[in-house]
Amino acid sequence: MEKIINYLKSELLKRGMDDVIVNFYETEGRQLKFVNNKVVKTGSELISNIYIFSSRSKRVISTSLKDISQAKAEELVKKIISMSKNVPPNNDYYGIAKGPFKYNSKFDYDKDIMEIDESDLLEKGINKALENSKRVAGNLEVWHLKSHLVTSGDVEVKDGSSNLYFSIRAFNENDESGHMTCCSNTLKKFDIEKTAERAAEIATLAKKPVEARAGRFPVVFSQMAFAPLLNNVSEASSIYNVESGFSFLNELNMKYGDFTLEDDATLPTGFNSVSFDDEGVPTKKTTIIDKGILKTYLHNTSTAKKYKVETTANAGLISPKPFNVVFDCRKGDIFDVKEGIYITNVWYTRFQNYSSGDFSTIPRDGAFLIKNGEIVQSLKGMRISDNMLDILKNIQCCNKKLWQIKSWEAEIPTFTPEVLVNNVSITKPTH
Amino acid sequence: MKEVAEFSLKKAQELGCKYVEVRAEKRTSNSLTLKNGNPELAGFETTSGIGIRYIINNNLGFISLNNFDRDKVFSLIKKSVNMTKKSSRISKNIYLSGEKSQKADYNVSQKEKIQDFTEDKRLNILREVDKEIIGLSQRYLTLGDEIAEKYYINSEGSVISSVIPRISFLYFVTIGENGKTMQRYLPYGAASGYEIIKKWNLARKIHDEIGILKNNLINGVKPPQEKLDLVIGTEVTGIAVHESVGHPFEADRILGREAAQAGESFVNVDMMNTQIGSKIVNVVEDPTIENSFGFYLYDDEGVKARKKYLIRKGMINEFLHDRQTAFELKTKSNGCSRASNYDVEPMLRMSNTYVESGDSSEEEIIKETKKGIYMKSYMQWNIDDKRFHQRYTGSEAYLIEKGELTKPVFAPVMELTTPTLWSSIDMIGKKVEMYAGSCGKGEPMQGIPVYFGGPVMRLKNIKIQ
Numbered sequence: 067m068e069k070i071i072n073y074l075k076s077e078l079l080k081r082g083m084d085d086v087i088v089n090f091y092e093t094e095g096r097q098l099k100f101v102n103n104k105v106v107k108t109g110s111e112l113i114s115n116i117y118i119f120s121s122r123s124k125r126v127i128s129t130s131l132k133d134i135s136q137a138k139a140e141e142l143v144k145k146i147i148s149m150s151k152n153v154p155p156n157n158d159y160y161g162i163a164k165g166p167f168k169y170n171s172k173f174d175y176d177k178d179i180m181e182i183d184e185s186d187l188l189e190k191g192i193n194k195a196l197e198n199s200k201r202v203a204g205n206l207e208v209w210h211l212k213s214h215l216v217t218s219g220d221v222e223v224k225d226g227s228s229n230l231y232f233s234i235r236a237f238n239e240n241d242e243s244g245h246m247t248c249c250s251n252t253l254k255k256f257d258i259e260k261t262a263e264r265a266a267e268i269a270t271l272a273k274k275p276v277e278a279r280a281g282r283f284p285v286v287f288s289q290m291a292f293a294p295l296l297n298n299v300s301e302a303s304s305i306y307n308v309e310s311g312f313s314f315l316n317e318l319n320m321k322y323g324d325f326t327l328e329d330d331a332t333l334p335t336g337f338n339s340v341s342f343d344d345e346g347v348p349t350k351k352t353t354i355i356d357k358g359i360l361k362t363y364l365h366n367t368s369t370a371k372k373y374k375v376e377t378t379a380n381a382g383l384i385s386p387k388p389f390n391v392v393f394d395c396r397k398g399d400i401f402d403v404k405e406g407i408y409i410t411n412v413w414y415t416r417f418q419n420y421s422s423g424d425f426s427t428i429p430r431d432g433a434f435l436i437k438n439g440e441i442v443q444s445l446k447g448m449r450i451s452d453n454m455l456d457i458l459k460n461i462q463c464c465n466k467k468l469w470q471i472k473s474w475e476a477e478i479p480t481f482t483p484e485v486l487v488n489n490v491s492i493t494k495p496t497h
Numbered sequence: 498m499k500e501v502a503e504f505s506l507k508k509a510q511e512l513g514c515k516y517v518e519v520r521a522e523k524r525t526s527n528s529l530t531l532k533n534g535n536p537e538l539a540g541f542e543t544t545s546g547i548g549i550r551y552i553i554n555n556n557l558g559f560i561s562l563n564n565f566d567r568d569k570v571f572s573l574i575k576k577s578v579n580m581t582k583k584s585s586r587i588s589k590n591i592y593l594s595g596e597k598s599q600k601a602d603y604n605v606s607q608k609e610k611i612q613d614f615t616e617d618k619r620l621n622i623l624r625e626v627d628k629e630i631i632g633l634s635q636r637y638l639t640l641g642d643e644i645a646e647k648y649y650i651n652s653e654g655s656v657i658s659s660v661i662p663r664i665s666f667l668y669f670v671t672i673g674e675n676g677k678t679m680q681r682y683l684p685y686g687a688a689s690g691y692e693i694i695k696k697w698n699l700a701r702k703i704h705d706e707i708g709i710l711k712n713n714l715i716n717g718v719k720p721p722q723e724k725l726d727l728v729i730g731t732e733v734t735g736i737a738v739h740e741s742v743g744h745p746f747e748a749d750r751i752l753g754r755e756a757a758q759a760g761e762s763f764v765n766v767d768m769m770n771t772q773i774g775s776k777i778v779n780v781v782e783d784p785t786i787e788n789s790f791g792f793y794l795y796d797d798e799g800v801k802a803r804k805k806y807l808i809r810k811g812m813i814n815e816f817l818h819d820r821q822t823a824f825e826l827k828t829k830s831n832g833c834s835r836a837s838n839y840d841v842e843p844m845l846r847m848s849n850t851y852v853e854s855g856d857s858s859e860e861e862i863i864k865e866t867k868k869g870i871y872m873k874s875y876m877q878w879n880i881d882d883k884r885f886h887q888r889y890t891g892s893e894a895y896l897i898e899k900g901e902l903t904k905p906v907f908a909p910v911m912e913l914t915t916p917t918l919w920s921s922i923d924m925i926g927k928k929v930e931m932y933a934g935s936c937g938k939g940e941p942m943q944g945i946p947v948y949f950g951g952p953v954m955r956l957k958n959i960k961i962q
Contacts (some may be wrong), residue, residue, distance in 0.1 A: 072539045096580060099940075101754050104589035108558045110577035112569065113840060115548070128540040132563050145541070152616045153539040160533075185584040192587070202754035205940050233940065235757040245757070297573060302697040308533055311635030311671040311680060384538050413760070418877035418890050418908070420669050421635075421678045426888060430760075447886060447910070449879075474758050495886050496960035 095209030221346030246266025314423035398463030567917025607690025686933030718905025748822035774919030784848035790850030851949030855925025926952030
C-alpha cells in the first residue's frame with residue numbers, strides 16, 4: 067500500500083502537478099440493526115480508499131482510487147494529468163499547508179475494538195430499555211479506521227481510530243417514545259445501558275400525550291434536541307458555506323447571543339478527534355463563538371490565505387469542516403419557567419433561508435409541558451418554526467449534564483448540556 | 498467483478514447460507530462546481546465493490562467490500578457468517594416472499610454520451626446558466642454525471658445486468674433586494690446522456706425564475722389570514738406526494754423496520770382500502786418511466802419492477818414492498834428494493850411517485866377560484882416521522898381574486914395533516930410535471946435518486962399562515 071501511496075504523490079509531482087495530497091483510509095466495521103427488540107440484520111464491511119487532491123496552476127482536481135492496484139494507480143495518474151490541462155483554474159485556490167508538522171494529540175483508542183462481542187453488548191442495552199418500555203429499535207455499530215496521509219507539503223503521517231455508536235428508540239403505546247444515542251472511542255466509556263435507560267425513561271414520561279398549543283414559549287432543549295441545531299451553527303461557520311449562501315453567520319465580531327461554541331478535534335473523548343486535518347495540519351481547539359461574539363470562521367490553508375488569516379486546521383480541502391462541536395453558556399436552573407416546553411428530540415430540520423436563518427424543525431419523541439418548574443403533561447403534534455439567530459439570541463442558561471451526541475440529525479459529534487431558550491415559536495397544523 | 502460475485506455466492510452457500518444474493522457494482526462519475534462564477538473543483542471517481550446479502554439459520558447478514566482478493570473475500574464472509582450465527586439468539590427470523598427468478602440485461606441508451614463529454618462542455622453548461630444570474634452575489638451551481646453498472650445474482654438463479662447513466666444539476670442562489678433575501682434551491686436529474694440538458698433549458702428557465710422571485714421579494718404581500726382555496730403547483734404536488742403518500746406507504750415503515758431513524762407511519766396494515774383522499778385522487782409509483790431519475794427495471798432483490806397505484810380513487814390501494822415486507826404481509830414484492838451503492842444493504846425505496854392527471858387545465862382551476870392563493874413552488878418543507886403533520890412554505894406564489902392572479906404573495910405557509918391535504922382536493926390539472934430529488938433513508942444514510950411530481954391541484958378551504 068505504501069508503495070502505491072508514494073507512487074501517486076511522486077509521479078503526480080514529477081508530471082507537473084504543483085500540490086498533491088494522497089490520503090489512504092481503511093475501514094473495518096460491523097453493525098447490528100434491531101427492530102421490535104430483535105436483530106434484523108448484521109452488517110460487516112471492509113472498505114479501503116485512496117483520496118487524491120491535486121492542483122496545477124490553480125486547476126484543482128479531486129478523485130479517489132478505490133480499486134487499489136499499481137496498474138489502476140498508473141491509469142489514474144494519466145487521467146489526472148490529462149484532466150489538469152483541461153479544467154479551468156480556480157482563482158480562489160491558494161495552495162496547501164507546508165510541513166513538516168509535529169503531532170501531539172492523544173486520544174482514547176482501542177486497538178482491539180474489533181474483538182468485542184457486539185451481541186452481548188446489544189443484549190444488555192435492549193434488556194435495560196425493556197425494563198421501562200415495550201419495544202425498541204436502533205443500531206449498534208463498531209468500526210476501526212486506519213489512515214495514512216502524504217502530501218507535497220512535506221507531510222507524512224499515520225493515524226488510527228476506534229469508534230462505537232449506539233442509537234436506541236424506545237416505544238410504549240402510540241406516540242409514547244424516547245430516543246437516545248451514545249458514541250465513544252473506547253468500550254470503557256461506552257455506556258450502552260445508561261443510553262438505553264434514558265430512551266426508555268423518556269418513553270415512560272411521554273405517557274398519554276395531548277395536543278400542544280401554538281404560541282411562543284420558553285423551551286428546554288435536551289442534548290438530543292439541541293445538538294442538531296448546534297450542528298447547523300457549526301456548519302454555518304465554515305467559510306465555504308458563508309461564501310455560498312449556506313450560512314446565517316454573516317458578520318465576524320458580531321454578537322449572536324451569550325454562549326460559547328468551540329470546535330475541538332483534540333478532545334481525548336471526541337468521537338471525531340483526529341491528530342491532523344485533511345491536509346496534514348495538526349488539529350487544535352478553535353473558539354468559533356466566544357461569549358456570543360463570532361470570532362472566526364473555519365478555514366483550511368487555502369481559504370485562510372484568501373482572507374489573510376491563519377488556518378484553523380479544519381481542512382476539508384474544498385470546504386472547511388467542524389470535527390467535534392462543544393457548547394457552553396451560563397449555568398442555571400433550566401426548568402425555572404412558569405410555563406414552557408421540554409423537547410427531547412427534533413427531526414427534519416430545514417431552512418427556508420440559510421442566509422436569514424429562518425427554519426423549522428419537528429419535535430419528536432417525548433415533549434412535555436412545564437408549569438412552575440415541573441413537568442406536568444406529555445405533548446405531541448407541534449413544530450418549531452423560528453429563526454436560528456433569534457434562537458441563539460434567546461439562549462438563557464444550561465445545566466451541567468454534558469452529553470456527546472451523534473445522531474441521524476446531528477452527524478457532527480456535539481458536546482452539549484440541556485439548554486433553556488426563551489420565546490421559541492411553536493406552530494401547529496391549521497387543519 | 499462478475500467472477501468475484503460468483504465466487505462470493507458459491508462460498509457463502511458452502512458456509513451454509515440458505516439464500517445468497519450478490520451485487521457487483523461499478524460507478525464512474527464526474528462533477529464540476531461553479532461557486533459565485535468561480536470553478537471550485539473538478540472531480541471524477543470510480544467506485545467498485547460487492548455487496549453480499551445472505552440468510553443463514555433464518556437470520557440476515559450483509560457484507561460489503563472493495564478488495565477483490567479471494568482470500569480476503571472468503572475471510573470476511575466467514576467472519577460475517579460467524580457474527581450472524583452468534584447474534585442469532587437475539588435475532589428475528591427473516592423470510593423472503595417467493596418470487597420468480599429473473600434473467601435480464603438492460604441499459605439506458607445515451608445520445609450525447611457521458612464518456613465523450615469533456616470538462617469544457619460541462620463548464621460551458623454551468624457558465625451559460627451563471628451568465629443569466631451574474632447579478633446575484635451568491636450562486637452555487639453543480640453539474641454531475643454517473644454511469645452505474647450493476648451485476649446482480651442470487652442463489653435462486655436470477656442473473657441481471659444493467660447500465661444506467663444519470664445526469665444531475667443543482668442550483669442554489671440567494672436573491673437580495675432592499676435588505677431582504679430569498680433563496681432558491683432546485684435539483685434536476687434524469688437517467689439519460691447529456692442530451693437531457695437541452696430539454697431542461699436551464700439558462701432560460703432559471704433567468705425567468707429569478708426575475709419572478711425578485712418581484713415576489715419586492716412586491717409580495719402577506720397571505721390573507723382566512724380560509725380560502727389553495728392551488729398548488731406541480732412542484733408542490735410533487736414534494737407533497739413523495740412525503741405524505743410515498744413514505745407512509747412504505748411497508749417497512751409500517752412494520753417498524755425504520756422506527757429508530759427514518760421513522761414509522763401513520764398508516765397501518767388495517768387501513769388498506771380505506772378512503773384517505775378525495776375520489777379524484779390517484780397516486781402512482783412507477784420505476785419503469787423512461788429517462789426518469791428513479792428509473793430501473795429490476796430491483797436489488799432481483800424482482801421485476803412495475804407500475805402500481807398507491808391510492809386509487811382516494812382509497813389506499815397498495816403499499817410499497819420488498820421481499821421481507823411482502824412475506825410478512827402475505828403478498829408478493831412489487832419491486833421496491835434498492836441500495837444506493839454496493840456498500841449498503843438494499844432497502845425499501847420509492848422511485849418515481851406522482852399524482853395522476855385530472856381533467857382541468859391550470860387556467861380553468863385559477864378561473865374557477867374566487868379567492869385563493871396559488872403556491873406554485875416551495876422553498877422549505879418538512880414532515881413528522883409518521884408522515885402526518887407537514888409544512889410547505891411557498892416560494893413563487895400569488896393571490897387569486899375573482900379567477901385571476903393579482904398580486905405576488907410572500908412566503909405563504911400551509912401546515913396541515915396528510916388526510917386533510919388529500920381530502921381537500923377538488924380539482925386536478927391535466928399536465929403532470931416531474932422533479933428530481935435525492936431521498937434519504939437508513940443508517941448509514943442512503944441518498945437515492947427519485948422523481949416526484951403531478952399536476953396543479955386545488956385544495957378547498959385551507960387556512961394559510
